[in-house]
Amino acid sequence: MIAHSVFFYIFSLIAIVSAVMVTVSKNTVHSVFFLILDFISISCLFIMIGAEFLGMIMLIVYVGAVAVLFLFVVMMLNVAEQKGQWFSSRWDGGTHIPVGLLVSLIIFFELIIVIGGWKYKPDLLNSLSINISTEVTNTRSIGNVLYTDYILLFQISGMILLVAMIGAIVLTYRERAGVKRQSYIKQISRERNEGVDLVEAERNKGVKIDV
């Protein structure tokens, strides 16, 4: 168990330090990199408690997809322009700080509730509603719960994500005039008599071609 706890403390130390660095580091791209490090160490912790499926999904979804998009957005921002704008002296009573305070207060109370829930952990583990068996792999047991009892919630959350995605596309989509698009069908189905025209050209006059 010694090696196990050594690894546990290494990973949790990395997780906590990188979580602090996300907020502390001045370069936005660096904080996204620290966020990625945080995700990776959290997924290592998941794997250490035997939830290997959750750990891998955490890696694939958060690190492999979400954080890449984060990086994209952050790299596109003009960081130099924003520097010193938030807490500078010419702060004109902007709306950032009250909203930020509200959100952090809510998260703080949520954390308190979570820690309060820790008290009931032994009861939860002993209750009959969760029968944890060591024989089936946790992928199978997650599937057994997710696709039977909670199938409706699972599907609805998928639909919400889809709607959010389509909504984002619809909101930012603008029809632009004069955009040339390639159509494979049009290109392939082009015949010779459409493209080639034999013209009797008169001397010294030329031919007018309308494209």
Add this chain to the structure above:
Amino acid sequence: MSSYFSILFTEIYKIFFLLIPVLVSVAMIVWLDRRVWAFVQKRRGPNVVGPFGLFQSLADALKYIFKEIIIPASSNKIVFILAPVVTMTLALISWAVIPFGENFVLADINVGILYLFAVSSLGVYGIIMGGWASNSKYPFLGAIRSAAQMVSYEVSIGVIIINVLLCVGSLNLTDIVMAQQNLWFVIPLFPMFVIFFISALAETNRPPFDLPEAEAELVAGYQTEYSGMMYAMFWLGEYANILLMCAMGSILFLGGWLSPIDIFPFNTIPGPFWLIFKILFLFILFALVKATVPRYRYDQLMKLGWKIFLPFSLFYVVLTSSFLLYFDLLPGK
């Protein structure tokens, strides 16, 4: 405490036993790639250093080692140095779960295929970090292109993996190979194999999808500012990734270490050799594609990934699952 150390030492011994052959074969595969490429185009290729030019890669490696590493003054130095390290590490750690035979695998974990998928999706970071830290236009554009391309094609690879998993009923790579004892998945899932192969080309930035390093537009993409050993690490990581994709293809579709027919002369050949043959076969296909096809345009690449491969592989998931359900073939009951 001593038992921990003995376990640690045997594991480290095993890791070296796995990593050194992988690194050597990466060097050899670069030579093979250049040779095949040259033969298709009626050239000789590298044939001077050693017999058939076999030591060309070693000579190249020596050259890279002795070259100076130049770090641009305006670059972000830590991230700049970290990027090739990340690429190479990620390319090598995924070999831990590849089964070379029954019980002949470094880590036989339950979610092996997810591990492979997760590590290959992490591979983007080496490229983005390199491109961003170089603090220059070409590397940055190359990195952005490459990241978008890899994220897009990962989606269809994920759906293809779901197809295979439906037929197996397990995420373990050994189980995936053992499920193909009677019939390799390349036969019932042939369209998926083709799409997997093309997506693997895109995922590893190979031609015709080598847009991140399109010379005419972007010099060398994210590698532009790299030199010496750091460039060599990017390069090794890239080829290790290509080999890994070939290994993944042979495990998912071509029956891994299983021999094609279970009769006398074939089943005496040990499993690892079969896996190596299959990896080499897929790799030569990779090289032939590189030698024959022109580069895609970027919008065509995205169109192929999102509008053709993704819907088609989703449709095939529906087809496979309804087939398995109708004929009551679903595994793991």
